[in-house]
Amino acid sequence: MKLHKGHLFDVVNAAFMIAFCATTLFPFVHLLSLSLSTGNVPLTTIHLIPPEMTLANYKKVFTNEFVLSGFMNTLLRTVLGTALSLAATIFAAYPLAKRFFPHRTFWTGFIVFTMFFSGGLIPNYLLIKNLGLMNSVWALVLPSLVSAFSLVIARNFFMAIPESLEESAKIDGANDIVILFRIVVPISMPIIATLALWTAVSHWNAWFDSLIYMTDSHKQVLQVVMRRIVLLGTKDMMDLNSYEDPNLAVNPETIKAATLMVTIIPIVMFYPFLQKYFVKGVLVGSLKG
Template sequence: MIAFCATTIFPFLHLLSLSLSTGNVPLTQIHLIPPEFTWANYKKVLTNEFVLSGFVNTLTRTILGTALSLAATVFAAYPLAKRYFPHRSFWTAFIVFTMFFSGGLIPNYLLVKNLGLMNSVWALVLPGLVSAFSLVIARNFFMAIPESLEESGKIDGANDIVILFRIVIPISMPIIATLSLWMAVGHWNAWFDSLIYMTDANNQVLQVVMRRIVLLGTKDMMDLNSFDDPNLVVNPETIKAATLMVTIIPIVMFYPFLQKYFVKGVLVGSLKG
């Protein structure tokens, strides 16, 4: 495990070192510590208008998409977990069916366009609002909750909505935290739908901006000659490394807060079918 972790962390440290280095660093060598330290690469990336707008768009999409997807998933999974729900097996099979078959790219594009969602954050949130896989995991978790807890709430006069918010959700934090992590990471890393539905460059998410900088170069996205220090040597590779770190670090910082719930939520949610 130590060796495996080292192979995972090693490229990350190399990119971090490259992002904090000047253009004088030999690109043919691997460094874990910057030979010549500088913040100029991050300053250039964080002051770029495309990176700033992309970061705001990605943050908006991640927060809005995660909140709506989590709410829709919980509200759909809770009724399906009840044995007395009419035609529960049919609706569960109907939802699982969508995991294997979809309408395809062109029908999805025409649907989003005809609904007037182009160049809107709703084009990135609504089409994938509910994941069938996450719904099944949440349903299985809710099925594992003892029915006696809900029966005690009904004896006290609580209806299904009160039971859901006051009994079920508080004891379901492991699966809720797990689903939140999955959804947040999925929205943060998504880029293809933005590439299709966003025709305005100011509406593109951060990952599309990063893709253009890393794959297409920095000439059209960055002005490498506009640094304050004329003696500072920069190159596109250090700018690319800084861009990668800007897109990675925010979502990595999200993991420690949900790590203690992650394993328990996945294991308990996968026990019952």
């Protein structure tokens, strides 16, 4: 039986995607298995199921004061930074999407110009220090409050919304604020969800600014704590105020794996709540024209 060219393509494409997904999931599953393994498991072998399962590694991680404070600092930064960034982006992109906005082409070009040039590390550090934002969450949120790329994306999406919707609302007596929150924002949930995911992932994974602006160890974000545990060793970081049980064997590698899982899982769980908006975005795009 001969395969049709279309069927052959489907078979090859499916095989490629299965192989690609397997290579993507394999390191994650191995890391999860290692984080649930005891310290007696040989690290020279790769296994997907823990030969000896234990939660001692996670107990060691969750009872460490630096991990707990880092997790709370990262959570605060992500929630606060994402909310403020979305608000600022929407308030800036909506006026730029209007044809009657004075010199909107100039202001859009001015914003795009900032994507290619920046003040540099030293001026940014001096600015944050002189503003008194050191060891504050605002030092991590305010410098990246508005992304020029996200602003342009939101502006283009708002421009695709039919003007007849807003004109009908104005006839009914709605002002610009009511139109923005009652009409534009609900229609724009797909792009808002996309920008929220981008911003949240960016804040959750960021560590360099915290390393520079946070001199207090208890105000460091989780990524900095993870960096110190994974790259600089675990003894000094994990021995302080940590869970101890002489009957449970752990080693630095299994603790590193548990720390990585604690860092990865929360942001991975964030995606399913926004997935429906990505699918809906295909239908919303048909409003243009």
